[in-house]
Amino acid sequence: MNGTDNRQEDPSAGQLFDTAIIGGGPTGLFAMFYAGMRQMRTLLVESQPFLGGQLTALYPEKEIYDVAGFPRVQAAELVENLVEQARAGNPDAVLRLAERVTGLAAGEEEAPGRPLWTLHTDQGQYLTRSVLICAGIGAFSPKRMDQPGVRELEGRGIEYTVRNKEAYRGKRVLVVGGGDSAVDFALMLAPVAARVTLIHRRGEFRAQEESVQRLRQSGTEIRLFHELRRVEGENRVTGAVIYDNRTQEESRLDLDAVVIGTGFAANLGPIRDWGVELEGNQIRVNSRGETNLPGIYAAGDICTYPGKLRLIATGFGEAATAVNNAKAYLEPGTAAFPGHSSEKVVKAR
Ligand SMILES: Cc1cc2nc3c(=O)[nH]c(=O)nc-3n(C[C@H](O)[C@H](O)[C@H](O)COP(=O)(O)OP(=O)(O)OC[C@H]3O[C@@H](n4cnc5c(N)ncnc54)[C@H](O)[C@@H]3O)c2cc1C
Numbered sequence: 001m002n003g004t005d006n007r008q009e010d011p012s013a014g015q016l017f018d019t020a021i022i023g024g025g026p027t028g029l030f031a032m033f034y035a036g037m038r039q040m041r042t043l044l045v046e047s048q049p050f051l052g053g054q055l056t057a058l059y060p061e062k063e064i065y066d067v068a069g070f071p072r073v074q075a076a077e078l079v080e081n082l083v084e085q086a087r088a089g090n091p092d093a094v095l096r097l098a099e100r101v102t103g104l105a106a107g108e109e110e111a112p113g114r115p116l117w118t119l120h121t122d123q124g125q126y127l128t129r130s131v132l133i134c135a136g137i138g139a140f141s142p143k144r145m146d147q148p149g150v151r152e153l154e155g156r157g158i159e160y161t162v163r164n165k166e167a168y169r170g171k172r173v174l175v176v177g178g179g180d181s182a183v184d185f186a187l188m189l190a191p192v193a194a195r196v197t198l199i200h201r202r203g204e205f206r207a208q209e210e211s212v213q214r215l216r217q218s219g220t221e222i223r224l225f226h227e228l229r230r231v232e233g234e235n236r237v238t239g240a241v242i243y244d245n246r247t248q249e250e251s252r253l254d255l256d257a258v259v260i261g262t263g264f265a266a267n268l269g270p271i272r273d274w275g276v277e278l279e280g281n282q283i284r285v286n287s288r289g290e291t292n293l294p295g296i297y298a299a300g301d302i303c304t305y306p307g308k309l310r311l312i313a314t315g316f317g318e319a320a321t322a323v324n325n326a327k328a329y330l331e332p333g334t335a336a337f338p339g340h341s342s343e344k345v346v347k348a349r
Contacts, residue, residue, distance in 0.1 A: 020128040025053020027300030027315035028134035029082040034323040036090025047100035052079035130295040137266035149231030157237025171256035182261030183207035190218040199226035289322030297322040
């Protein structure tokens with residue numbers, strides 16, 4: 001879903017929310033659904049003009065194989081379904097797109113030790129009884145490379161993600177990297193490109209074993225222990241020089257495009273100053289999804305605990321845990337366990 005979808009003209013119109021969800025990625029969207037099921041007045045604020053988080057921004061056309069119930073689903077389709085489910089389950093939620101949360105401050109207490117929270121954004125402020133931070137990896141930007149030719153040709157044959165694989169039909173492409181991003185990009189491009197070469201500076205991939213196995217069968221030319229020396233081209237990419245980092249031996253490739261998939265740098269930005277306990281770039285939570293601040297929860301890529309995995313599937317589970325425990329926090333005496341959806345969602349309609 002694209003474009004602004006702000007249903008409330010004046011962001012500071014003064015209503016009190018039960019929960020404010022920060023981030024409209026898969027975790028935030030599923031949290032919105034669950035908050036509706038628990039009859040919580042919900043606000044969702046997303047800094048991008050679209051929903052879906054990393055799936056929409058970075059890999060809308062990628063096939064995903066590890067979401068329960070979907071043997072295979074394209075990222076964009078999964079987002080569409082999540083949006084449909086969130087809207088159906090929580091039709092009264094206020095959705096603010098293209099609006100960034102900048103601050104979080106505790107105000108007066110509605111009960112001892114239970115402050116109301118003011119959420120400050122770049123467009124206004126909101127009052128809420130609880131907050132669920134689903135901000136993913138924060139503002140994410142690709143790790144750029146500095147080899148000669150790279151910066152000059154960015155956007156002219158050098159890309160950091162594959163948003164539209166048709167643009168690569170019949171092209172000769174070099175993919176750089178050995179983690180999930182690079183392997184996924186090569187797998188997306190192999191069926192449409194004329195040739196895909198993947199270089200990785202190490203001898204082992206850091207990507208999921210199953211993806212690596214598919215990569216080996218995809219027709220991609222894999223060159224381990226190889227790195228990028230420079231990219232060539234006047235107005236567009238025409239080639240690149242790569243080298244074997246064991247022998248320094250160089251080779252030249254004729255190319256139409258280079259996709260750099262060496263990962264994304266996370267920047268928590270303002271979240272660092274909100275007083276939530278951090279571990280690196282993640283927010284520490286307990287088994288209920290609670291942070292160290294009363295009424296403030298976190299779920300998805302942004303949260304951490306022993307054994308945390310950054311996956312869509314785990315984000316879904318964490319969203320359900322956090323929302324349902326927030327409900328019990330807001331209404332002491334109410335069970336965290338939500339009951340079964342068939343009964344709740346049908347009743348709410
Ligand atoms: C190339 C690639 C391939 C992947 N493949 C898979 C896969 O096959 N299977 C799998 O399970 N996982 C995969 N992942 C990981 C998966 O995308 C993440 O685990 C998932 O997106 C996490 O969801 P999230 O909602 O927690 O965070 P995100 O998707 O990052 O969404 C967070 C949202 O919060 C918003 N936000 C951040 N800060 C603010 C703020 N201050 N105010 C308002 N909004 C804010 C962001 O704009 C973003 O939209 C892949 C990741 C990449 C990069």
